[in-house]
Amino acid sequence: MKVLVIGGGAREHALCRSLSQDPAVTELHCAPGNAGIAQVATVHPVDQLDGAQVTALAGRLGAELVVVGPEAPLVAGVADAVRAAGIPVFGPSAEAALLEGSKAFAKDVMAGAGVPTARSYVCTTAAEAAEALDAFGPPYVVKDDGLAAGKGVVVTSDRAEALAHAGACERVVIEEYLDGPEVSLFAITDGTTVLPLQPAQDFKRALDGDQGPNTGGMGAYSPLPWAPEGLVEDVLATVLQPTVDELRRRGTPFSGLLYAGLALTSRGTRVIEFNARFGDPETQVVLARLRTPLAGVLHASATGTLDQLEPLRWDEGAAVTVVIAAEGYPAAPRTGDPIEGLAEAESADGTAYVLHAGTKADGEGRVLSAGGRVLSVTATGGDLAEARERAYRSVGRISLAGAQHRGDIALKAAQ
Numbered sequence: 001m002k003v004l005v006i007g008g009g010a011r012e013h014a015l016c017r018s019l020s021q022d023p024a025v026t027e028l029h030c031a032p033g034n035a036g037i038a039q040v041a042t043v044h045p046v047d048q049l050d051g052a053q054v055t056a057l058a059g060r061l062g063a064e065l066v067v068v069g070p071e072a073p074l075v076a077g078v079a080d081a082v083r084a085a086g087i088p089v090f091g092p093s094a095e096a097a098l099l100e101g102s103k104a105f106a107k108d109v110m111a112g113a114g115v116p117t118a119r120s121y122v123c124t125t126a127a128e129a130a131e132a133l134d135a136f137g138p139p140y141v142v143k144d145d146g147l148a149a150g151k152g153v154v155v156t157s158d159r160a161e162a163l164a165h166a167g168a169c170e171r172v173v174i175e176e177y178l179d180g181p182e183v184s185l186f187a188i189t190d191g192t193t194v195l196p197l198q199p200a201q202d203f204k205r206a207l208d209g210d211q212g213p214n215t216g217g218m219g220a221y222s223p224l225p226w227a228p229e230g231l232v233e234d235v236l237a238t239v240l241q242p243t244v245d246e247l248r249r250r251g252t253p254f255s256g257l258l259y260a261g262l263a264l265t266s267r268g269t270r271v272i273e274f275n276a277r278f279g280d281p282e283t284q285v286v287l288a289r290l291r292t293p294l295a296g297v298l299h300a301s302a303t304g305t306l307d308q309l310e311p312l313r314w315d316e317g318a319a320v321t322v323v324i325a326a327e328g329y330p331a332a333p334r335t336g337d338p339i340e341g342l343a344e345a346e347s348a349d350g351t352a353y354v355l356h357a358g359t360k361a362d363g364e365g366r367v368l369s370a371g372g373r374v375l376s377v378t379a380t381g382g383d384l385a386e387a388r389e390r391a392y393r394s395v396g397r398i399s400l401a402g403a404q405h406r407g408d409i410a411l412k413a414a415q
């Protein structure tokens with residue numbers, strides 16, 4: 001199978017790494033890719049938001065499967081363009097991707113499907129926002145309605161800050177605060193059959209102890225030894241399957257990756273958000289544990305044949321990923337600095353490896369930082385403690401001026 005992956009972050013590097021290890025994959029391409037992806041796939045400079053460009057590239061390569069990684073191309077209709085050309089594509093239509101692209105749409109679908117989520121109001125004026133904030137009380141949760149790369153949400157007990165965020169967005173969703181630990185559960189679907197993956201937890205705040213600003217994600221681990229028994233089956237029955245069924249009923253079937261961000265609250269499991277693609281950095285740890293070759297699974301989603309797939313096989317062990325971010329991330333990341341120690345950070349036995357997020361080759365053999373999140377250092381082990389130790393050992397071998405990373409990824413869960 002010739003496969004083309006769209007995107008250029010650590011999620012796409014993780015996807016490409018798994019695809020490159022799948023014996024069914026004869027050619028692997030990625031656009032636009034990054035310096036790390038270029039080591040396992042042929043990279044192509046393409047505007048990933050341009051459906052015509054992506055489709056033309058897929059046609060030229062004879063791609064038999066196109067995998068769209070990030071949300072922006074999905075919302076821009078790139079999967080629709082590829083599908084219209086008759087090429088199997090992993091990723092939802094623009095209409096279905098609104099599940100991520102509009103928080104208000106997601107709330108509407110959840111209401112129709114009877115899926116448990118936070119009570120909420122959609123507000124477009126300061127007066128409406130003020131009323132909604134006072135209806136729920138602190139801590140306040142204010143979400144930009146549109147795509148914001150995981151950074152459009154403000155959770156604060158400061159009413160003025162909450163109001164200011166509402167004022168800075170055109171349309172916001174204001175909702176009740178959900179207590180309890182968060183879980184990311186991914187499912188692969190073809191619009192009818194839903195195949196849940198293993199749960200993971202990510203770390204959204206920039207600093208240790210969940211302090212500092214929200215980010216795209218600073219690390220993740222899987223499995224979750226503390227999660228209640230039957231969590232996956234329960235979420236499949238109460239969240240994932242009803243949502244997929246509701247979207248199909250509305251005439252906007254969702255195929256691709258359905259990501260449920262969940263809060264396990266004192267009053268039961270609630271959906272915090274849906275995403276329409278693999279989560280970054282959770283993908284790095286979930287794929288690290290997946291034993292079933294990836295291409296066949298994604299192809300079955302793209303061709304509506306998931307019901308014929310054998311049950312997925314998983315590594316019994318654990319995986320941890322630690323994100324190395326640039327100085328100034330998330331507000332104003334510094335880019336263009338050389339990264340050293342990349343080869344030293346890879347273990348000979350393949351248990352620790354470096355996935356590239358924002359990097360580029362300088363043409364002289366050096367790799368430079370080129371984004372806020374620069375690397376996602378991933379390791380596997382018999383348990384979380386071992387995976388953690390390996391990941392942090394590799395992190396310690398990498399040098400990038402001013403770089404930051406959290407020291408407490410998977411710490412509590414490993415104890």
Ligand code: AMP
Nearest residue numbers: 118141150153175176177178261272273
């Ligand atoms: P989102 O972009 O919706 O995933 O929100 C980003 C982060 O904000 C989530 O991972 C949570 O940590 C936090 N968050 C979002 N909604 C709520 C809520 N209703 N209650 C508490 N925290 C929330």
